[in-house]
Amino acid sequence: MNQRLVSRIEVTVIYLILLCVTIVIFYPLLWTIGMSLNQGSSLYVSSLIPENFSLEHYKWLFSEESDYVLWYKNSMIVSLAVMIGSVIITSLVAYAFSRYQFIGKKNGLYIFLLLQMFPVMMAMVALYMFLNMIGLLDTLTGLILIYLGGQIPFNVWLVKGYFDTIPRELDQAARIDGAGHLRVFWSIMLPLAKPILSVVALFNFMMPLFDFLLPSIVLSSPNNFTLAVGLFNFINDQFANNFTRFAAGSVLIAVPIATIYLFLQKYLVGGLTAGGSKE
Known part of the structure; x- marks a missing residue:
């Protein structure tokens, strides 16, 4: 009882x-x-x-009086570029750390682990000056580069841990059949790593849509604003009181995220429960 x-x-x-x-x-x-x-x-x-x-x-957001469509397009460009770039760079770097032995491998992993402890905002002054020097300040390209570089350490640790769980016997069997390094990577590793790469793709797609601080520092022209910066002006400008328009614009942000989520849904459960690093 x-x-x-x-x-x-x-x-x-x-x-x-x-x-x-x-x-x-x-x-x-x-x-x-x-x-x-x-x-x-x-x-x-x-x-x-x-x-x-x-x-x-909602009608006003898509009218000629509003720049919402332009901000939406800018955000989609940044999010898609960061998502695709992160998946490509992360998978290649993680594959190298998982499958090959080279000088500085362990130190490189420790550096990636150390870099995860510091947010990108700590280096914002240096990044701001660097983008100004190479002429990419106030551009979507410069913003994309910062996002890509800032996410590499975390993503590599995550994907490397998943690659480590894939049996090396599959690599060896493929090489016996004459497959090269890129063939093994493309035909064996990537198909088996779809769950973790889907997680990386979703997280890196969402991050630029929700981030406000970084775009507000890098971007200064209204034509280059992302959604977060543009919507903030609805309630931040002097005499602005457009909370209902702000809410409508915020609701529409969920549309592309829900689309990507539904597209990757069958891989996400496996990816979220995997990726723990092991040596």
Whole structure:
């Protein structure tokens, strides 16, 4: 009887925790969606359930008065470039660290581990000066380069750990059949590493869409703004009170993320539970 009571208490506590987490996650989301459907622009007259539903804010975002489409395009360019570049660079570097022995391999891994402890913002002054020197300040290309370089250490550790779990006998069998290094990498390693590479692709696609600090420092021209910087101006400019437009623009950010997630969904579960490094 006591054991049954303890089990019920444990289940009740678990459900209460899940309920609290659900409220914390979904309440702000529901408020944002409700705010985007409210008429007017003030935050104080908005409600969770709008009395008069309106799509006027979504229509305004795609009108000629707004630069939202341009910011959306800039964000997609940066996110897709970072996603594709990260997958290519990370898979090549991780393959080299996982399969080959070379001078400085262990020290290189330690350096990658050390670099993960410091955020990119700590080097922002140096990066700002470097981009200014090479003429890439206030450009999407410069922003992409910073994202790519900043994510290499973490991504390499993650993917290398997954590559280490792939039996080396597969490599050896392929080489016996005459396959070269690139053939082994392309035909054996990459297909088997789809789960972890999907995780890398999703995370690196999402990061530029949500990041505000880095683009706000690197970019200064409104024509180069990403979504985070552009939407911030809706509520930051003097006399600006466009909270409902801000909410509508924020809701639409979820569309490409949901699309990428659905496309990679079948690989993500395996990738999220893998990638622990081992030597």
